[in-house]
Amino acid sequence: xxxxxxxxxxxxxxxxxxxxxxxxxxxxxxxxxxxxxxxxxxxxxxxxxxxxxxxxxxxxxxxxxxxxxxxxxxxxxxxxxxxxxxxxxxxxxxxxxxxxxxxxxxxxxxxxxxxxxxxxxxxxxxxxxxxxxxxxxxxxxxxxxxxxxxxxxxxxxxxxxxxxxxxxxxxxxxxxxxxxxxxxxxxxxxxxxxxxxxxxxxxxxxxxxxxxxxxxxxxxxxxxxxxxxxxxxxxxxxxxxxxxxxxxxxxxxxxxxxxxxxxxx
Numbered sequence: 001x002x003x004x005x006x007x008x009x010x011x012x013x014x015x016x017x018x019x020x021x022x023x024x025x026x027x028x029x030x031x032x033x034x035x036x037x038x039x040x041x042x043x044x045x046x047x048x049x050x051x052x053x054x055x056x057x058x059x060x061x062x063x064x065x066x067x068x069x070x071x072x073x074x075x076x077x078x079x080x081x082x083x084x085x086x087x088x089x090x091x092x093x094x095x096x097x098x099x100x101x102x103x104x105x106x107x108x109x110x111x112x113x114x115x116x117x118x119x120x121x122x123x124x125x126x127x128x129x130x131x132x133x134x135x136x137x138x139x140x141x142x143x144x145x146x147x148x149x150x151x152x153x154x155x156x157x158x159x160x161x162x163x164x165x166x167x168x169x170x171x172x173x174x175x176x177x178x179x180x181x182x183x184x185x186x187x188x189x190x191x192x193x194x195x196x197x198x199x200x201x202x203x204x205x206x207x208x209x210x211x212x213x214x215x216x217x218x219x220x221x222x223x224x225x226x227x228x229x230x231x232x233x234x235x236x237x238x239x240x241x242x243x244x245x246x247x248x249x250x251x252x253x254x255x256x257x258x259x260x261x262x263x264x265x
Contacts, residue, residue, distance in 0.1 A: 028072065034065040038121075042068075042080040046117040047099055049130040054093035057190070058111070060086040060135065061099045066114065077122030079131075084115045086135065092190065092237040094207060094260055108145045108152035109193065113137035153193035153203060163192045167206040168223065170240040170255045175215070175222065180259075183215060184208040184236060185222050199246040203239070208257065210234040235260045 032039050043065050051059050067083040088111040089102035104110070117133040145152055156163070167186045175183050191205040210233040211225035219225060227233060238257040245252070 030070040030072065032068060032070050034068055038078070039065060039068050039070075039080065039082075042119055042121055043082055043084055044100075045121065045128050046080075046082055046119045046130055046133065047084065047086070047115070049119075049128070050115060050117065050133045050135070051093070051099055052096065056188075057093050057137075058088040059091040059093060059095065059097055059099050059102045060115065060137075061089045061102060061104050063087050063112070073120075073122075076124055077120060077127070079118060079120050082115075082117045082119065084117065085112070086115050086137075087112045088137070092205075092207065094235050094237055095258070096260070106152075108140065108149050109155070111137050111139050151195075153195040153201075156192045156194050158189045158192045160192070163189050163202070163204050166202060166204050166240065166242055167238070170204075170242070170253055171206075171208060171238065171257075172222065173253065174238065174255050174257050178257075180210075180234075181215060182228070183211045183213045183219055183222050183225055184234075184257075185211050185225055185227060187235070197243055198248070199244040201241065201243040203241050205237070205239050208236040208238055 043062060047060060047062055054060075063085040065082065066085050069081040071079040071081070073079065087104050089099065089104050091097045091099075091102035095102075113136045115133055115135040118131045120127070120129045120131060122128075139155060142154060145154060164186065167189055171184060171186055178184075185208065187207040187209045189204060189206045193203045195201045195203070209227045211222070211227050213219055213222075213225040236257050236259040238255055240253065240255040243252045244250075
């Protein structure tokens with residue numbers, strides 16, 4: 001996987017950003033080593049703060065520090081100009097988990113890219129400020145997946161109505177068995193992949209939101225329940241697998257949901 005992802009990163013040409021940034025910054029401009037402790041800390045802080053700003057997608061993990069420039073300030077502290085190679089993780093952005101605590105995806109499911117960040121760090125005063133960042137991400141091309149792992153799941157379009165229906169039906173199972181006091185409704189389908197095992201298999205990832213409808217009352221159509229306000233509602237992230245066995249003529253549905261604290265917007 002390391003060589004494969006490195007090849008993909010190598011195809012991206014973003015060095016010009018570092019060069020243009022260098023022209024805009026007065027001297028002195030240092031070129032510290034990417035494995036320097038201060039640089040690694042700057043990369044960690046930049047990624048943590050940018051992940052905290054994300055409302056959609058998944059927590060990004062640092063793959064490697066591609067490039068760094070440092071501009072020491074007159075009094076104390078430094079401004080770091082970073083280019084970071086990143087990959088996405090299995091943690092949704094709603095989780096607000098730190099990237100070091102999230103598992104990266106297998107190669108065939110990886111979304112990879114680069115983030116450009118400018119961050120100011122003042123160690124004596126314990127000040128950090130991420131002034132700007134921008135990430136460009138893309139999935140591993142299907143041709144590479146087919147060449148290296150033809151039997152692996154392949155991403156599909158998450159906006160297809162059939163996958164929303166899968167999410168709605170599987171969430172009904174969660175609502176029925178959970179001990180939550182309110183029903184949850186589907187918020188957004190975030191990722192879909194398909195595979196042929198004993199029959200067609202679909203893997204759907206989606207976010208959910210707590211509604212105002214108490215589970216003390218039966219509901220025919222949960223989608224018509226009014227969501228609680230963002231400062232009161234619990235949000236969550238679900239993964240469901242739907243595997244149909246042509247041989248046994250049955251369908252197996254498994255769903256797992258993680259709920260977050262109230263008030264995450």
